[in-house]
Amino acid sequence: MAISGWFKVSGRSVFSLAFSFHRITGIILLIYLCMHLAYLTSLTDKTGQTYEGLIGVTVTPAFLAFDALLVLCGVYHGINGLRVIIHEFGLAYEYRKAILAISIVLILAVWLYASYVMYKLVVGG
């Protein structure tokens, strides 16, 4: 499938859509990994000022939406990846629809929980 095909929705099975989302979230997480390593370079300033300065900008209510979207990408990629691994071993293939449904419920539950805890940490309450 060409990359442009990842973004088509109509006429596709949920498994094909799950595959596209896996690749899209994977690329987002790859970009985040590079950004994360660049961010952590600030720790080389032994006074801690550069790192704390970045924390002051990124650990703020304005950044919460980005954090929540990033966590959604991570949770989706992780849980969907484990689902794919189960089937790669030829296991539970006859239950693939039910397992996909359970995975989606699990992804939403973990994402909402993690986002709620991050909200409490950043905004308080």
Add this chain to the structure above:
Amino acid sequence: MEKTSAKHVFEPLAWLLQLITGILLAFLITIHFYVTHLESHEAISYAAVIERLSSPSYKIMYVLLLLFVSFHAFNGLRAILLDTNFGAKRRGFTNVVTMLLFLLAFFYGFYLLLII
């Protein structure tokens, strides 16, 4: 009988390592996220980060996390690129560049862990 060469071994090995690192990352990233975000806000202060990095067990965990995540990310990129016309026509080039990027990300993070 077909001869076993590095080319024949590389793809199944990369697939197997992608699978193994994926399972390990699900656990390690959950721990990393829990420690840095869910326990307390102070966990990401400069002092707390330096204190964690002074512990050998945390340091080993971060080296492993870095190794697994760097491989998984750039091997995943390799698989995506090989599915495109560009990558399919340049398999060797795609393999070499993505594996070099994996090593670059790992050694850069490892260097940071050593000097911090």
